[in-house]
Amino acid sequence: MTSHNHDHPDHDHTKPPSEVELRVKALESLLVERRFVERAALDAVVEAYETKIGPRNGAAVMARAWVDPVYKARLLSSAQESTAAIKELGFSGTQGEDIAVVENTPTVHNMIVCTLCSCYPWPTLGLPPLWYKSAPYRSRAVIDPRGVLRELGLDVPAEKEVRVWDSTAEVRYMVLPERPTGTDGWTEAQLMELITRDSMIGTGLPKQPPTIP
């Protein structure tokens, strides 16, 4: 699809568009008419986030770190070095101009929040989910992180530190989860399947490999 199809049947609304919908359409119409942007460029932005930019990207980064200690060390050094290492896998740009990776260990569990709004590493995780942008998560992630994690189904042992990263500055954070045991010899492609979006936000853990009784 190279341009937004304005004759699509969906546009013949049987119900009138909402006020907000109409406002966005009018804004688009005027910015296009005044030659700030062409509709096909707007389509391309939407398509990029619907089809290319999402948590599979981050999973590829983390899987690489699990199999390549040199790559992992680069991810965990400065934000500039980790951003360069992530770019080598093809992920860079808007809202990921700087990406710092923080590592989960047997003693530390990291979790990411943006209490002010919704900052999130777009190139590697895609656009943030609704709950991440919502008031309950933003307000409580800092004052009751363990309660929030429990509510999301993750019980972090009392003796383990929970380290909360608030994305107030222009550095986006991403969690490197602990590699599950029982995955020795797995390929990057296999490991990627274990790495969920939530495990890179720190509100979940990677999937466990199937156990053979």
Next chain:
Amino acid sequence: MNGIHDMGGMHGFGEIQYLPKEPPFREEWEGRMFALLATVTGLGLMNVEEWRHGIERMNPAEYLTASYYEHWLHSVVDLLDQKGILSISDLEERMALMERRRRTKDRPDKVQPSTTAMLRREMVPGALATGQSTRADVAIEPRFKVGQRVRAKNPQSLGHTRLVRYVKGKVGVVETDFGVFTLPDTMAHGNIQTPQHVYSIAFTSEELWGPKADPKNSFRVGLWEDYLDPVGDGVSQ
């Protein structure tokens, strides 16, 4: 400003409405709004800090009831109007026109534009892959060093800031120096860069949330140098 957006530490918002899976845009207009913001910031019609501040200035009741992309719309429309790029009256006139056309099933004539647009489809992949870094390429000596204790200032500015309320007046330790970046507080008001170091500051649970807080929690907050004062002259133990 002490706005409703600065939510860290508030109570009363209820349970997290978690969905295991959701599309990037729930409705078509959300995707269009997203792309329109990328356009106006990408073209430099407004900077991201101005836009963020436009959201922060929303009436708190309106902020809490409006959806995420409605915040975006509100701020973009406001700023385009204030900057004299696109007036709200022009926008409302266009809305009325579109609504009339919808009712009468009248299709506007397809007009072939005579000039090319500033943002074109072929520019999008490169623009997204590059982004807009707010790093400032200037060598500035950092005022603070890693390991040093610092106190977050307690200003009550009416303008834009990234100094979150829950760390104001609190003491932490410089853990990482992220390098030199432009300052949101002045970028939002006149596009003034004020380049300076940004640090990741480590705060303890007790410092932020009092003696009853779980000591096994800890916090990292990215703070600009202007937000910080030194504590004593020593390095933390």
